[in-house]
Amino acid sequence: MFPELFDTRSFREAIDRSADWVVTNWGATIEAAFSPLLRGLVLLEQGLLWLPWYVLIGAVCGISFLITRNVKLPLGVGILLFLIGAVGFWDDCVRTIALMLAATLVSLAIGIPFGIAMSLSLTVRTIMRPLLDIMQTMPSFVYLIPAVMLLGPGKVPALLATVIYAVAPVMRLTDLGIRQVDPDVVEAVTSFGAGDWQKLIHAQLPLALPTIMAGINQTMMMALSMVVIASMIGAGGLGYQVLQGIGRLEVSRGLLAGLSIVALAIVFDRIAQAYGRRMQTSLHMNDE
Amino acid sequence: MNNTAKPKIVCRDIFKIFGKTPAKALELAARGVSRADILSQTGNVVALRDISFEMAAGETFVIMGLSGSGKSTLIRHFNRLVEPTSGSITVDGEDIVAMGKARLREFRRRKVSMVFQNFGLLPHRTVLDNVAYGLLMQGRPKAEQRERAAYWISQVGLAGYEGHYPRQLSGGMKQRVGLARALAGEAEILLMDEAFSALDPLIRGEMQEQLASLQKELGKTVVFITHDPDEAMLLGDRIAILREGSIQQIGTPEQILLEPANDYIARFVKSVNRARFLTAGQVMISFPVLAEKGLTREAACAAMADSNVDHVFVTRDGALAGVLTKDALQESSKGTGGIHVTTSCKTSMPLEQVTPLIARSSLPVAVVDLEGRVVGGLTRAVTLRSIGELTARSSA
The missing domain is CATH 3.10.580.10 (CBS-domain)
Structure with a gap:
């Protein structure tokens, strides 16, 4: 038996009590603070659901054609999305896409500025690195408990949980990408009198873009992988179908919903990769 | 060269130490302790030691040395891409070491421009936009930027390539872009850090001729870094030879060729084709x-x-x-x-x-x-x- 060094019960009670205190005293304020996020998320979801299915599939195919100038990718993407609809999961698929896109956007809004700060300051990097490790490895249920306590089950805690898990890659790769920018180019820009901001906008960010794009891709994939957990706290979507499959012991439902998630992942991964490749070739500074 | 005119650039007692405890190393370096001893005693590298010289306006001043001699570190002092550990640098009588951030940016935008060995072009911008970069930094109107950039692109023989991207150009063409970018801002001082060293010999010869003929027209104060004695002799009004961070000799090409100050310099310039540089x-x-x-x-x-x-x-x-x-x-x-x-x-x-x-x-x-x-x-x-x-x- 491990010796009891101090009374953990009172320690844990203290934590729980302070959580309760925050919920009772600050719950309403916090919920109000997050309501714009909820409104945005609902608007995005409603908007995508309002579009007829063929318009949405057409738009995704069109984007992938613009990126690759090739019919192979749009064709594959179109077939996969069509199949998801064909097995009866179209609305869930759109809800999942909405949550994934929203989580990705929020992750970029947080991750890119922090990534830039990490690349410029050793102190920020030293603080952020272990934090990112914790965010990626800590089981999401642990922070879902207080999130649900504060905000109630629903889309916003699901979004927060997804963002906490998915923000790390874009932050890490923004940092890496900027630090890997050819120092000669940054020096040249400096020698012509560029300030820190101009250095960032004219040289560092554009040259780091392919690496940042790889981070965005990973962030999207990680956001997708969170949909099952997110649906446990009321996010709906394909994850909810998987949950129902478990609850009703319906193998077919779980399997089809799972495969749909995989198909969705393939669609967004291929589009993001194609875009990253295109950026890489248009940027690359190697001789010929 | 007019020796009675006020000098354009004056360096006094520049020391540059790379390392964590520069103060200690500086003291040793000032006492004349050797580079190797200072490294083993303090872990600091003495990059430049007691550099003092003056440059006249319109002069082409060549700094020659092997890799590791500190020449690239030295040239970066003139636009403060590298800060001296001690010593002073004045340009037109203004102490550039004392400049604040904003004044330094202004100085870099107006007074001094630089050409880099590895070009340092923005890969995502066209030739025109790269050449216009200095003008953009100077805050000139868009139309003027384009017009001047186009003029300098044609001056370096790249007319027709305005819309190309750097990756579509050969090394020599990229460096022409680098040269045009540096000239477009009309800075009085041009810093060239091994600007032609990465080019193959034929192109290098062309570029040297082009620089010499442009310089005849423009009369800029040029600081040119090279490890190639032939290039130094061809372009330099005066040449400074740097070894392990110290200046070994400063003189005209003839002085360096005919009266080398020591064996090191004599060996350095041994391969120079004397018949090409000595005159009747x-x-x-x-x-x-x-x-x-x-x-x-x-x-x-x-x-x-x-x-x-x-x-x-x-x-x-x-x-x-x-x-x-x-x-x-x-x-x-x-x-x-x-x-x-x-x-x-x-x-x-x-x-x-x-x-x-x-x-x-x-x-x-x-x-x-x-x-x-x-x-x-x-x-x-x-x-x-x-x-x-x-x-x-x-x-x-």
Whole structure:
């Protein structure tokens, strides 16, 4: 038996009590603070659901054609999305896409500025690195408990949980990408009198873009992988179908919903990769 | 070069230490402790030691040294991409080390521009936008940026490539873009860090010529870094030779070639084609020059004896008439009978071009100044000795 060094019960009670205190005293304020996020998320979801299915599939195919100038990718993407609809999961698929896109956007809004700060300051990097490790490895249920306590089950805690898990890659790769920018180019820009901001906008960010794009891709994939957990706290979507499959012991439902998630992942991964490749070739500074 | 004018750039006692405890290393370096000892004692690297010199406006000042000599560190002091550990640098009388952030940016935008060995072009911008970058930083209107950038692109011979991206250009073309970018802002000072070193020899030659001809028109103050002695001799009004962070010698190309301060420099410039850089005026010896009018045998003999030479040049109305040799004097009894016609060359002619003249005739070649006055002469022996001198010196 491990010796009891101090009374953990009172320690844990203290934590729980302070959580309760925050919920009772600050719950309403916090919920109000997050309501714009909820409104945005609902608007995005409603908007995508309002579009007829063929318009949405057409738009995704069109984007992938613009990126690759090739019919192979749009064709594959179109077939996969069509199949998801064909097995009866179209609305869930759109809800999942909405949550994934929203989580990705929020992750970029947080991750890119922090990534830039990490690349410029050793102190920020030293603080952020272990934090990112914790965010990626800590089981999401642990922070879902207080999130649900504060905000109630629903889309916003699901979004927060997804963002906490998915923000790390874009932050890490923004940092890496900027630090890997050819120092000669940054020096040249400096020698012509560029300030820190101009250095960032004219040289560092554009040259780091392919690496940042790889981070965005990973962030999207990680956001997708969170949909099952997110649906446990009321996010709906394909994850909810998987949950129902478990609850009703319906193998077919779980399997089809799972495969749909995989198909969705393939669609967004291929589009993001194609875009990253295109950026890489248009940027690359190697001789010929 | 006008030595009485106020100097453009003045460096005083620059030390640059790379490491964590520069103060300690600085003290040792000032006492003259060697680079290796300072490294082993303090872990700091002495990049530059006690650098002081002045640069005149319009001068092309070459800093030559091997890799690790500190030359790239030194040139970055002139736009403060590198800060000195101690010492002062003034440009037009203004201390640039004391400049605040905003003033420094302004200084970099207006006063000084730089060309880099690895070009440092923005890969996602077109040639036009790259060349316009300095103008953008100066805050000029868009139309003016485009117009001036286009002008400088055509000046460096890249007209028609405005819309290309750097990756579509060869190394030489990329460096032309780098040069155009540096010239477009009309900064008075041009810093060139091994600008041509990454180019293949043929392109490098072209670029050197282009820079020399542009410089003739523009008269900028150029600081040029190179490890190539031929390039230094070709472009430099003065050359500073740097070794392990210290200046070994500063002088004109001729001084460096003819009077190297130490063995290191002699070895460094050994491979330089002397016949290309030395001129007739620098190696000629003086012969007596006599006017044809009133020339007598006795006067000629006396002049030869005085100067201990075997020839005199004879002029007619101030212009060269020919050469009178001792042998010819002894054969003929008349004073002016033995005048042989000989060729002449300008003082500025490189020895490379004088040698064919010398080879064709056994008589000395007269060296004349811009007004056509005879100022000296070159014999085969003198010419060959001066071409071979350095080789003999360094192998001795």
